[in-house]
Amino acid sequence: MIADDHTIVRQGMRKLLETYPELQIVGESQDGDETIELVKKLLPEIIIMDISMPGLNGLEATREIKKRSPEIKILILTMHAEKEYIFKILQSGASGYLLKGSAIDELVTAIHAVDRGESYLSPPISKSIIEDxxxxxxxxxxxxxxxxxxxxxxxxxxxxxxxxxxxxxxxxxxxxxxxxxxxxxxxxxxxxxxxxxxxxxxxxxxxxxxxxxxx
Missing domain, CATH: 1.10.10.10 (Winged helix-like DNA-binding domain superfamily/Winged helix DNA-binding domain)
Known part of the structure; x- marks a missing residue:
């Protein structure tokens, strides 16, 4: 499932991910509240979640979803690389943190990693954690x-x-x-x-x- 408030981003990501036969996109949402409601109906295994969305943001939506359905894996895909975001997101229960500038191959690698129950961090995020x-x-x-x-x-x-x-x-x-x-x-x-x-x-x-x- 893809959660992002930009239609072009959602549609583009969906089109690219659908070229991978092992992946199935079950739904899309454009804000945190809609994401939570769709999760109840669709029960996705993994959610690709943006942080900056109108209404309930991705951080709050992640916390709420993990509270209700801890088995669902959430992969944050965002442009934010600031430490304040990194640690808040990891503490919220997200399984991965990927920057929007990443290549599609890295996104797919991250999806497979969180699907196995592992965590995934973009290299710049890993570097930031090391420095901290x-x-x-x-x-x-x-x-x-x-x-x-x-x-x-x-x-x-x-x-x-x-x-x-x-x-x-x-x-x-x-x-x-x-x-x-x-x-x-x-x-x-x-x-x-x-x-x-x-x-x-x-x-x-x-x-x-x-x-x-x-x-």
């Missing part, structure tokens, strides 16, 4: 939990994920298929008992596997 963590601005850094050791390849994949690379980019760098990278990603999450991208980033930073340039 290193700068000490997060209130809760989380503790290091016991986990199974990662293989050399899994550690390599995790480092690239934490650096903000997409699965497609990692696959190219390591001369592997995107499907193989997604399998590694799932194994990493299972071994570390971490179920979102922000947690993977924190884990990599805690172990010094990711270097962040300070401005």
């Amino acid at each position: 963590y290193v700068g000490g601005r997060q209130k809760s850094r989380g503790s290091v939990t016991r986990s199974q050791p990662l293989t050399t390849r899994e550690r390599e994949v995790l480092q690239l994920i934490a650096e903000g690379h997409t699965s497609k980019s990692i696959a190219t760098q390591l001369s592997l298929s995107s499907k193989t990278i997604e399998t590694h990603r799932s194994h990493i999450m299972q071994k570390l008992n971490i179920h979102n991208a922000a947690g993977l980033i924190r884990y990599a930073i805690q172990r010094g596997w990711v270097e962040v340039a300070h401005s």
